[in-house]
Amino acid sequence: MNPFQTLTxxxxxxxxxxxxxxALSEIFPDFSRGRLQTWIKSGAAKVDGAVLPPKHRILGGEYVVLQAEVEPDTAVVGQDIPLEIVHEDDDILIIDKPAGLVVHPAAGHSDGTLQNALLHHAPELAGIPRCGIVHRIDKDTSGLLMVAKTLAAHNALVGQLQEHSVQREYLALAQGAMTAGGTVDAPIGRHPRDRKRYAVRNDGKPAVxxxxxxxRFPRHTLLRVQLETGRTHQIRVHMSHIDYPLVGDPVYGGxxxxxxxAGPHLIACLQEFKRQALHAEILGIVHPATGEYCEWQSPLPDDFAGLLDVLRAG
Known part of the structure; x- marks a missing residue:
């Protein structure tokens, strides 16, 4: 694999x-500020064709060409973990992630993750930032996730996420009877007392x-949710913020x-649903190589579908 790739x-x-x-750390968030500074100083980053110092103040609208050198990630090892591959070509992978599978290794989950599975399936992903994973969904959320197989594809998909042009639609089962849809426009940041949680706060990052x-059900509402931004736990935090927390959410659900x-069967099903009822159903992108719009849809997993059947039966 060529370790040098051109990003624009x-x-x-x-x-x-x-x-x-x-500015470059905002545009290319998977590279550290230190690495970007090194590339800028070495002339690997050109702005409108010119080599400029890291401290140069940009005006906006400039065109950047970055010759990125990516070192293989050797900290994560491939593991033979089954993958539900919805689509694969030379540039991208679309994965249907089951609930319970962690996306990235972290404290408490050093292996057994989607990233480990991807490296076993395609070892060349070690040369892509985060092994090609450009966005993530929570461990106990199911559904569609996109993975870049080349640096160029990674750059293109990250760009689409930043431009809010990726089509992401979720199915969510909320507690409470809603009368109509709407929009939550409220910034999200770390919870002031519990660092593992997030909350709506004035100094948070914009989230829509x-x-x-x-x-509709007597005390629940099935929602179709679209993300304009992609903050951690965004849907879960926003729905809880407007007092319609997701069924089964162990952190924000109450x-x-x-x-x-309600009969004993329905009560038992609601009490025993121990994950947030959230499923990434639809994913649509402009293909980074062909320029064509592509869209995929994932069926509801059995536990979520079964809970809806019980609610419909009353």
């Missing part, structure tokens, strides 16, 4: 006034979630809300 981008006007290294009603006159 136009610096958004919104980044005007930042230092060049700061759109939702519409798909099906106590189960039982329908009036």
């Amino acid at each position: 981008a136009e610096i958004p006007v919104a980044l005007a006034g930042l230092r060049l290294d700061q 979630t759109h939702y519409r009603v798909a099906e 106590r189960p809300r039982l329908p009036p006159g």
Whole structure:
């Protein structure tokens, strides 16, 4: 594999006034600021054809060409873990992730992750930042995830995420009876007391979630949710913030809300659903190589579908 790949981008006007290294860290978030500074100083990053110092203040609208040298990630090893591959070609992989599978190794999950599985399936992904994973979904959320197989594809997909042009639609079962859909536009940051949680807070990062009603039940609502941004736990935090937390959410869900006159089977199903009822159903992107719009859809997993059947039966 060629360790050098050319990445290109136009610096958004919104980044005007930042230092060049700061702007590039926003555009290419999978590379550290130190690595980007090294590339800038060595002439590997050119702005409108010129080599500029890291401290140069950008105006916005400049065209950047970056000759990126990526070292293989040897910290994560491949493991023979089954993958549900929805689509694969020379540039991208689309994975249907089951609930319970962690995406990246982290404290408490050093192996047995999607990243380990991807490296076993395609060892060349070691040369791509985060082994090609450009976005993630929570461990106990199921559904579609995209993976880049080349640096160029990685750059293109990250760009689409930053431009909010990726189509991501989730099915979510919320507690409470909603009368209509809406939008939650509320910044999200770390919870002030619990670092493992997130919360709506004024100094958080911008976060926008759109939702519409798909099906109503006496004390629950099935929602179709679209993300405009992609903050950690965004749907879960936003739905809890407006007092419609997701069924089964162990962190933001609170106590189960039982329908009036619910039978023992329904009560048991709601109490025993121990993960957030959230499924990444639809994923749509512009293919980084062909330029064509592509879209995939994932069926609901059995546990989520079964819970809906019980709710429909009353």
